[in-house]
Amino acid sequence: MNQIIAIIQREFRHEIRSRKSWLAILLYIASIVYICYLGFHHDLDAETWNTLFWILVVFIAMFASSGSFSGREAEMLYIYTLVSPQKFIIARLIYNGLFMLFVSLMAFGGYIFFVGCPLSNLPIFLLTMLFTIWGIASLLTLSFSIAAKGAGGFALMSIISFPLLIPLLISAQHLAALCLNIGYTGGYAGNMVALISLDVIVAALSYLLFPYLWRD
Amino acid sequence: MRAVWWKAICVILLVYTAVAGFLMPVPALPILHETIRNLYFHVCMWFAMMFILTVSLVYSIKNLRNPNPDYDIIASQCVTTGMAFGILGLITGSLWARYTWGAWWINDPKLNGAVITLLSYFAYIVLRNSMDDEQKKSRVSAVYNIFAYVMLVVFVMIYPRLSEVDSLHPGNGGNPGFNVYDLDSHMRMVFYPAVIGWVLLSAWIATLSIRLERIKQLKNQ
Structure with missing residues (x-):
């Protein structure tokens, strides 16, 4: 448990120190939202609001x-010797989930500031965002570990993760459509359960499969 | 798997499917009319695809537990065969949809599931091509295969039931499915042999391409 917390703390420190990546993400969000506006x-x-928002989030x-992940191979070699793959992937899932949630909340803030907010049920929408982002973050964590093994870089990562992201995005869009009062059938509960079960399955698969991607 | 008997059964069943599928009586239903015969072809494609992808999954799991280059050949060739059946399933479905729904494609949970299946297994092929090291390739693609398969099964089988999204596809949302049509049991006499025939055909094609791939690997060594 301590190891997991230590890895998460390390990741946070790394993220805060590398100001370059911070600014890059902020600039990316700001420009992409402004272009939409x-x-x-x-x-x-x-x-349109619904569709555009989830494309932005992805x-x-x-x-x-x-x-x-990029440019940290030497550091990873050091981590390999210290912790087990299971602990490492749990830490990464938690950290990436939190980080992605923070980033997408900023994007959401910018989006409603510029584009407007037609939501009629904000709490449910935020809950939807929480679970969708958590799912996207864990899926990207595993697919990045897969893509890092191949020689395709970012393009390979998008090719292998986009098809698997679609289920999460479909359920997110359905829930958001309910929050926006666009005529969709179905209730909140069923969609939410579907979304959460997708999240749990992605996390469980990451936990089970990651050890096989651990070092060469 | 080189025995002749099951291949003979496959040929007999498929000839029977083609003949009986077009000539046997079918229930006269509004809108569907004779397009109901697509059941013997379109639905069987997905059965065959799921069968051969499940074989691939089994060999991927075996490969992770107990690494063996041959398991990797089997898993990857099964995926390629499964894709061919998936594409045929899309084409037969799309043609059918044009005549019954009036559109080649609609936004529907079943159709989304089919697209995601094809896209993620194409990604599997791209992923394999991006790696040169055989050992790494077999391990990483096995991981992705398991991941993709489980996600798809959850999405195609469980998700539509939970999310209460209606589907226009037969068998969903108040549209009668196969179990309603087969009351007169004529269709059942063709449908079950057809499923077995197409599944056997997929296994046959897969074994051929597995053998071809083994020979290629031997030549390279």
Whole structure:
């Protein structure tokens, strides 16, 4: 347990110290949200708002997670000798979930500031965001560990993670559509359970499969 | 797997499917009419694909537990075969949809599931091609195969039931499925042999491409 907390603390410190990646993510969010704002001359209808928001979230999450691994091979070699893969992946899942949540909340803030907020049920929407982001973060954590083994870099990462992200995004969009009052059938509970079960499965698979990706 | 008997059964069943599938009586239903015969082809494609992808999954798990280059060949060739059946499933489904729904494609949970399946297994092929080291390739692609398969099963089988999203696809959302049509049991007499025939065909194609791949690997050594 202590090891897990120690890894999370290390990751946070690393993230805060490398000011370059911080600024890059902030700039990415700001410019991508502003471009969305510029493109629309009048108020967005709820459906477009919904679609656009989740596309933004996916791209920001991809960008944010790509920075956290690159150029740290030497450091990883050191970590290999200290902790077990299970502890490492738990720490990474928690850290990436928190980090991604923070980043996407900033994006959400910027998005409602510029584009507007037609939501009629904010608490449920925030809950949806929490679970979706957690799922996206864990999925990207595993697919990045997979992609890091191949020689395709960021392109390979997007190719292998986009298809698997679709289930999460579909359930997120359904829940958000319910929060936006666009005519979708179904209730909150069933969709939320589906979303959470997807999250749990992604996390469980990451935990089980990561040891096989651990060192060569 | 080189025995002849099951291949003979496969050929007989598929010839029977083609003949009986087009000639045997089917229930006269509004909108569907004769397109209901697509059941013997379209649905069987997905059965065959799921069968061969499950074989691939089993060999991927075996490969992770007990690394062996041959398991990797089997897993990867099964995926390629499964993709071929998946593409045929999409084409037959799309043609059918054009005549019954009036559109080639609609936004529907079942169709989304099919697309995600194909996309993620194409990603599997891309992933394999991005690595040169054989050992690493077999391990990493096995991990991805297991990950993708479980996600797909959850998404295709469990998710639509939980999310209460209606589907236009037969068998969902008030649309009658196969179990309603087969009341007169004529269709059942063709459908079950057809499923077995197509599944056997997928196994046959997979064994051929596995053998081809083994020979290629031997030549390279």
